[in-house]
Amino acid sequence: MNECILVVDDDPEIVNAIAITLEREGYRVRRACDGLQAVEACLDPAVKLILIDVMMPKLDGLSALLRIREKRNLPVIVLSAKSEDTDKILGLSMGADDYVTKPYNPQELIARVRSQLRRYTSLGDVNAERRQGLLVNGRLTYDPAGRVLRADGDEVKLTPTETKIVDLLFRHPGQIFPAEEIYRRVWNEDAYSCENTVMVHIRRIREKIELNPKEPDYIKVVWGIGYKMEQH
Amino acid sequence: MDTKWNSTKALAGFLAFFLGVTLVISSLGAVGNRLAWERDPSPRWETDWQNTAAFRDQVSQYLREFLTIGAGGEVDFYSGEYWEDYGGDVAVVQEEAARARWGFYPITEAVVVDRGTAEHEAEPDSSDSDPAKPEKEQDPDERYRNDKNVLYFIETAEGKTYTNTAGGRAFFLARAVSDYNFYLSFQDGRVSIVKDGKGLDVYGNGLYNEESQWFVPGYDNFPVSEDLEGVTVYMAARRIPQRYYGVDYKNGGTYYNSAFYSIAQSVEESQSFYRTQGLLLFIAMWCLVLWFALRKSTEPVNKKIASWTVRVWTEIRFLLVLCPLAAFLWTFTGYQSIYDIFFGWGNSFSEWGMAVLRLITMNVPALVVLFWFCWLIHNDHKYNPKEVRRSLLKPFLRGLRARDLKRPVEKRLSRRAALMILAVLLLGAETIYFLIIFTVFVGYPSWLLWTICFLPMLLLVWAAAAWARGNLSLAKDLGRLADQVEAVRAGDLERPLKLPEDADLRQTAESLNDIQAGMKAALEEQTRSERMKVELVSNVSHDLKTPLTSILSYAELLRQEEDLPPAAADYAKIIDQKAHRLKTMVEDVFEISRAAADQLPVHLERLDLGKLLRQTLADMDGPIQAGGLTFKVELPERAVMITADGRRLYRVFQNLLDNALRYALEGSRVYLSLKTMEGSAEASVRNTSHSELPEGVDFTARFVRGDASRTDGGSGLGLSIAKSFTEACGGSFRVETVADLFTAIVTFPVEEER
Numbered sequence: 001m002n003e004c005i006l007v008v009d010d011d012p013e014i015v016n017a018i019a020i021t022l023e024r025e026g027y028r029v030r031r032a033c034d035g036l037q038a039v040e041a042c043l044d045p046a047v048k049l050i051l052i053d054v055m056m057p058k059l060d061g062l063s064a065l066l067r068i069r070e071k072r073n074l075p076v077i078v079l080s081a082k083s084e085d086t087d088k089i090l091g092l093s094m095g096a097d098d099y100v101t102k103p104y105n106p107q108e109l110i111a112r113v114r115s116q117l118r119r120y121t122s123l124g125d126v127n128a129e130r131r132q133g134l135l136v137n138g139r140l141t142y143d144p145a146g147r148v149l150r151a152d153g154d155e156v157k158l159t160p161t162e163t164k165i166v167d168l169l170f171r172h173p174g175q176i177f178p179a180e181e182i183y184r185r186v187w188n189e190d191a192y193s194c195e196n197t198v199m200v201h202i203r204r205i206r207e208k209i210e211l212n213p214k215e216p217d218y219i220k221v222v223w224g225i226g227y228k229m230e231q232h
Numbered sequence: 233m234d235t236k237w238n239s240t241k242a243l244a245g246f247l248a249f250f251l252g253v254t255l256v257i258s259s260l261g262a263v264g265n266r267l268a269w270e271r272d273p274s275p276r277w278e279t280d281w282q283n284t285a286a287f288r289d290q291v292s293q294y295l296r297e298f299l300t301i302g303a304g305g306e307v308d309f310y311s312g313e314y315w316e317d318y319g320g321d322v323a324v325v326q327e328e329a330a331r332a333r334w335g336f337y338p339i340t341e342a343v344v345v346d347r348g349t350a351e352h353e354a355e356p357d358s359s360d361s362d363p364a365k366p367e368k369e370q371d372p373d374e375r376y377r378n379d380k381n382v383l384y385f386i387e388t389a390e391g392k393t394y395t396n397t398a399g400g401r402a403f404f405l406a407r408a409v410s411d412y413n414f415y416l417s418f419q420d421g422r423v424s425i426v427k428d429g430k431g432l433d434v435y436g437n438g439l440y441n442e443e444s445q446w447f448v449p450g451y452d453n454f455p456v457s458e459d460l461e462g463v464t465v466y467m468a469a470r471r472i473p474q475r476y477y478g479v480d481y482k483n484g485g486t487y488y489n490s491a492f493y494s495i496a497q498s499v500e501e502s503q504s505f506y507r508t509q510g511l512l513l514f515i516a517m518w519c520l521v522l523w524f525a526l527r528k529s530t531e532p533v534n535k536k537i538a539s540w541t542v543r544v545w546t547e548i549r550f551l552l553v554l555c556p557l558a559a560f561l562w563t564f565t566g567y568q569s570i571y572d573i574f575f576g577w578g579n580s581f582s583e584w585g586m587a588v589l590r591l592i593t594m595n596v597p598a599l600v601v602l603f604w605f606c607w608l609i610h611n612d613h614k615y616n617p618k619e620v621r622r623s624l625l626k627p628f629l630r631g632l633r634a635r636d637l638k639r640p641v642e643k644r645l646s647r648r649a650a651l652m653i654l655a656v657l658l659l660g661a662e663t664i665y666f667l668i669i670f671t672v673f674v675g676y677p678s679w680l681l682w683t684i685c686f687l688p689m690l691l692l693v694w695a696a697a698a699w700a701r702g703n704l705s706l707a708k709d710l711g712r713l714a715d716q717v718e719a720v721r722a723g724d725l726e727r728p729l730k731l732p733e734d735a736d737l738r739q740t741a742e743s744l745n746d747i748q749a750g751m752k753a754a755l756e757e758q759t760r761s762e763r764m765k766v767e768l769v770s771n772v773s774h775d776l777k778t779p780l781t782s783i784l785s786y787a788e789l790l791r792q793e794e795d796l797p798p799a800a801a802d803y804a805k806i807i808d809q810k811a812h813r814l815k816t817m818v819e820d821v822f823e824i825s826r827a828a829a830d831q832l833p834v835h836l837e838r839l840d841l842g843k844l845l846r847q848t849l850a851d852m853d854g855p856i857q858a859g860g861l862t863f864k865v866e867l868p869e870r871a872v873m874i875t876a877d878g879r880r881l882y883r884v885f886q887n888l889l890d891n892a893l894r895y896a897l898e899g900s901r902v903y904l905s906l907k908t909m910e911g912s913a914e915a916s917v918r919n920t921s922h923s924e925l926p927e928g929v930d931f932t933a934r935f936v937r938g939d940a941s942r943t944d945g946g947s948g949l950g951l952s953i954a955k956s957f958t959e960a961c962g963g964s965f966r967v968e969t970v971a972d973l974f975t976a977i978v979t980f981p982v983e984e985e986r
Contacts, residue, residue, distance in 0.1 A: 011778055017785030024792075055774070081777040083819070085833070103781040103815055106788050178843070192869060195843070199850030221847055223878030224839025 003048040003117055004028040008038040008064070009079070010056045014102075018051060018079075021106045022113065035059025039067045047074065049117055051109075054080040054091070062094045069095045075116035079104065111211040115139050118152040135170050138232030140209060140218060142170045151209050161186060162205050165198075169219060169229035178226035202227060238529060245526030246533040252519030253607075257600050259512040265593035266505065268586050277506075281492075281499035282414055282427065282469065285445075290491050291416065292447040294382055294467060299418065299449075301372045301394055302386045302463035381473040381492040383412065389462030404466035414469035421456040423448045472496065538615035541608050546623040549609055556602035559595050566591060642711030649700040649707070656696040660689045709737045716744060725752035762829040773822040780818065783811045820949040827956030834877040834960050838983060841872045841881075841913050842906055848885045849904070859893040861919075866905040872913045874980040876961035884957050884965075887950040888917040888976050895974070897922040908982055916977045925974060931967045951976065 005027050009015045012033065019029040030047060032038040034056045042050060050068065054061035065076055078096040080087060091099045098112050119139060135142040141150045147163050149156045149170075158166060164186040168177065177185075183194040191197075206213040220230050278284050373394040376384065385404055386394040397403055407415045407426050415426045423446065425432040436444060440451040449456040473492040523530070544552075560566050569591035573584065592599070612621070636644055663685055670681065709731055716729040728745040731738050787808040790796070796804065826832045845867055849856065856863060892902045896919040903918040932955040951967065954976070958965040963980040 011782065013782045014778075014785065017782065017789060020789055021785070081774045081781070102777050103784040103811075106785065179846075193846065193867075195846035195850045196853060199847070199853065221851065221882075223847060223882040224841060224844035224876070225837075225878065226843075
């Protein structure tokens with residue numbers, strides 16, 4: 001592997017801590033302290049992914065992100081202490097591929113880095129996959145014909161029930177399904193108070209496909225209404 | 233027993249009051265009436281009728297007539313011929329004054345009878361040529377003979393005697409005949425009187441004046457006529473006069489000759505009247521004393537009466553008072569008295585007082601009735617508040633007022649102005665109508681009258697119109713002011729109220745605009761400071777998170793070090809745990825401060841609260857299974873639709889369940905229930921606390937926990953966040969504690985099923 005990752009933060013201790021974590025996973029790390037350094041460092045073709053903080057001196061992370069996007073096409077993960085929805089949406093709409101809030105969970109961070117690298121380096125063209133009839137949603141690719149779900153290119157092993165649930169949600173991305181509906185469609189029975197049963201299965205699916213199952217990106221609960229597949 | 237005694241006392245007290253007051257009014261009224269009308273005051277306090285002025289007057293009159301007989305003249309005291317000889321003009325004038333002072337009643341009666349007799353007897357004299365009347369020669373004392381109340385003996389200068397008693401001169405000289413106690417003798421031009429064996433001083437200082445009691449000749453300024461030379465008259469008056477009757481069988485008719493009898497009767501009557509009234513007043517006084525002693529216990533009776541009278545309409549009361557008043561005013565005496573009181577300019581003060589007294593006492597029963605009506609009304613007003621009294625007019629007026637109040641204030645004011653204008657116009661029209669009538673009937677227009685009436689009328693109409701116009705514009709401004717106040721109250725701080733420069737309410741409007749501007753400034757300031765507060769918290773939270781990130785990262789790295797001594801590994805673990813807790817707290821503080829500043833973004837949508845609770849339970853299945861508590865869940869099958877932010881509300885119930893898991897007694901049951909009632913949904917989480925719950929603690933306040941040690945994992949913000957989030961979503965949150973039972977209740981209004 002040995003991909004080079006650019007870590008940008010005005011706090012050197014944080015840069016150091018992230019670097020140690022990443023190096024333990026076998027990545028090479030380049031460091032930068034502000035936006036301008038980051039823009040400069042990204043010109044190094046060895047850099048395959050950027051982890052960048054938002055609030056920095058000289059040039060803030062989001063502005064740097066815009067400049068980097070002009071020069072390179074590579075995955076950028078924003079790492080920020082701003083945890084509000086509006087901040088996340090802003091970051092993602094400025095061209096970030098992922099948004100991780102501080103204080104971060106090291107395992108989750110590594111998982112996200114790995115996921116982004118896989119998608120940028122190992123996987124084929126998204127549009128080509130779509131043409132093949134595959135359903136693509138962020139890191140996930142679902143083949144409805146073969147009923148195969150892949151996360152970052154790796155096939156996810158699902159039980160038949162889980163497959164049915166994934167099939168239902170993937171075919172209707174963004175649509176909210178009440179638990180009863182899911183139960184009726186998957187188990188082919190009417191049921192009341194099936195919330196627990198459905199939730200158990202959804203939790204298992206999350207553990208298999210989500211980077212952080214506690215804060216899922218894909219299968220989400222719409223509180224008081226049902227469940228849905230978030231479209232990325 | 234006791235109550236019976238009390239009610240007896242009350243009744244007795246009230247009856248005493250009633251009797252006493254009635255008696256006092258009626259007897260005082262009767263006495264007052266008598267005083268006001270009585271012309272001769274002398275018999276009022278006199279027990280002996282012979283001591284009255286009327287008696288003395290009558291005696292003087294008798295003497296006059298006897299002396300006339302003695303002098304040989306005609307007995308016709310109205311001719312006045314004799315009197316000129318008797319005493320001249322002075323005497324006649326004096327007599328007129330005396331007659332006026334004595335009044336008319338006793339004398340008129342006596343005179344009429346006497347005169348009738350005299351005329352009758354004088355008739356044969358006037359027709360002395362009539363041969364059919366043989367008894368032409370009649371004694372001049374003929375008509376006095378029958379009246380034995382007066383015995384007389386007249387001896388003329390020629391020695392002729394007239395008498396009506398067989399006793400002769402000796403009878404009078406003895407002065408001690410039974411039944412007769414008053415003796416008068418006229419001898420040698422002097423009058424001497426003996427009454428009850430005692431001589432009376434007749435002439436006083438010898439000059440006749442208004443204070444002299446006896447109108448008899450013999451004073452220095454009232455000399456005896458020469459005609460009376462040698463005339464002697466004796467007369468005696470009976471102690472107790474009797475009535476003597478006579479019948480004229482020739483011409484028909486009955487007469488009686490009893491001047492003294494009348495005087496005695498009137499004295500007797502007067503005495504019995506005053507005695508009776510005195511007795512009545514005495515009884516009344518004792519009644520009032522009794523009432524005064526019992527006045528405290530009569531209260532229930534008064535109350536009872538008030539409870540009866542409360543049903544009487546106010547209008548009826550008015551009429552009831554008016555009726556006895558009318559009895560005073562709508563009679564001739566009433567008018568006369570009122571005329572005397574207000575227009576009797578020449579009257580002295582005592583006469584004026586008498587006129588007042590006459591008016592007041594003219595109808596004593598009406599006076600009594602009037603008093604009791606007034607008392608009843610007073611009593612009623614004392615015990616019955618204004619609200620419970622009945623009136624025919626009141627509901628009508630109230631209805632009018634209620635209708636009036638429904639209109640905006642400017643309408644009300646302008647309606648009142650219109651009413652005023654209408655009244656003035658009617659008045660003007662009426663005046664002009666009467667002017668026209670006058671012109672038509674008199675036949676020619678009285679230009680002076682027209683001018684006098686028309687010009688002020690014109691002025692009045694003009695003034696009323698000007699007043700109404702001013703009032704209308706004031707009403708309009710007032711309406712705008714009221715609207716503006718309402719608008720400011722509703723939160724409109726943008727548009728100030730602009731009134732014209734000369735408006736009455738200009739100053740007030742300006743003040744209101746100032747208040748509005750002040751409120752706006754205060755609100756902006758408040759909003760700004762809230763925003764600053766949130767920004768501050770946001771910055772602080774960010775600044776806290778940056779070092780926290782380092783701490784957490786290095787703690788994690790430290791944990792991954794394999795060759796640490798076991799103690800150091802433990803320390804690293806503790807640092808990691810506490811740093812995580814710090815992270816939670818920082819996030820919670822941030823959220824709660826945003827909620828407190830109303831800056832919490834909420835995404836409201838229709839959702840099923842029951843489903844949300846099931847999802848929350850399912851989501852937290854892991855911790856619940858691990859918690860060792862039994863969850864008793866009672867959720868309705870059907871949807872309970874509310875409007876809220878699902879994620880926030882999930883956080884609320886997550887916190888509540890967390891709270892239960894954290895603080896509930898090991899192995900106890902946690903009750904989660906959702907109930908709908910009267911348009912609201914109530915979700916409650918109940919658990920038994922593992923530690924004693926302190927009383928009087930607001931668990932929803934920030935950083936408050938059941939135990940004060942703060943060593944457990946909670947931030948102390950769970951319930952506070954739950955409350956803030958619930959309220960941000962439009963629900964209400966409350967905590968109830970009963971002993972160790974902890975209940976958190978979330979209430980939301982239920983959406984109607986669509």
